[in-house]
Amino acid sequence: MDIFLIILQGVPMTIGLTVAALGIGALGGIPLALGRRSKIPGVSFIAVSLIEILRGIPPIVWLFIIYFGLGTALPMLDPLTSAITGLGLISCAYMAEIYRGGLSAITHGQWEAGEALGMGRPSVLTVIIGPQVFRVSIPAAASYAIGLLKDSSVAYTIGVSEIVYFANDQSRQSSDALGPFFLAALVYVIMTIPCAWATRALDARLRQKVAR
């Protein structure tokens, strides 16, 4: 029980790391998704390349590049900042792809209707299309968030004191090497399963507010 309480100390860090990275991704994904659709030569190529590179390299390698690679030159990159930056950058790429799916789910007629009302393309995007894209993107974003919650465990390798960090510590200190890891697994399962249920309920509600 004591070990369980110690492992629980890592929960706020795991959640904080996930929320921070997801926040960066939710914002950074917007320019990437729009860049990908851009008709200006070069912009779409750059956006696609960034997305592919960010998604193509494993999270733990990004954290190492930022913490060990850049960290030697930039001392302000402590473990937590590095982990948030790394996971945040990866989230930008995944969120961009999720927004892209959302954008293509909005029927073309809505763009035309906006133009017929005399609105410019930017205002159609921000007033009509954008809000609906966010709504249809929520289920995919939520399952990505659940994945990110689990992926945030790699931050332990650069010394961020989240769940696995405490589990590892306990496993080495106590006579019971196996128990702490099972408890850590239990904590993750407890966190992710209700999230999955909540997502399904939220999705059903938000779906009613998207014009077909």
Place this chain on the structure above:
Amino acid sequence: MNILNDWPSFLPGLLAGLGVSVQVALLSLLIGVPGGLLLAIGAGSKKKLVRTLIIGIVEIGRGTPALVVLQIFYFGLPASGLTLSSIGASVVALAATTAAYTSEILRGGLQSVPQGEVEAAGALGMSRGDTLRFIVIPQGFRVAIPSLIGFAILIFQATSLAYTVALPELLSQAYSIGSTTFNYLSVLVLAGLMYAAITIPASWLTCRAEKRLARHL
């Protein structure tokens, strides 16, 4: 570009690491995907107890980070008398994760086979096992192929987690070169590009597979 000068000297070590990464990924898939198929068939069982048990196993397997599964097998199991080598633990842990995830992918594929075909097979006097083997699995598997390739890419990326159990895969090799040359940035970037050199073409393959298979559906 100063950073590029050392790359030729890093390559042999990193390529050896890449070989280990690919090997672990392939072995995990080879064991994990059939495991996932068994779980997927089990999840469609008529016995409620079997169904609940299997769905429980799958949910726990998917809810636990691969990193934690890896640590359970490598650091945890020796305490109960079963010691695995770092490569053994990596393969077993990633195969378990693969089985849990691919069971959901394959379940989706198997469910996409129309019920009418199963009934037709029954009407022709085929047993349940034969129906599964000749009708449902071949078609369901095909539907699942793009998602399976997508998952294979993720498992290849996940082999980098085996760095934590001292497996000499690509990331471990890069890190150890970094710690002797103090040129972390250069060697880690090269390692990252080597991962990308496999994952990015593989993701193009997924897109192509999706388009090709869509033709016949």
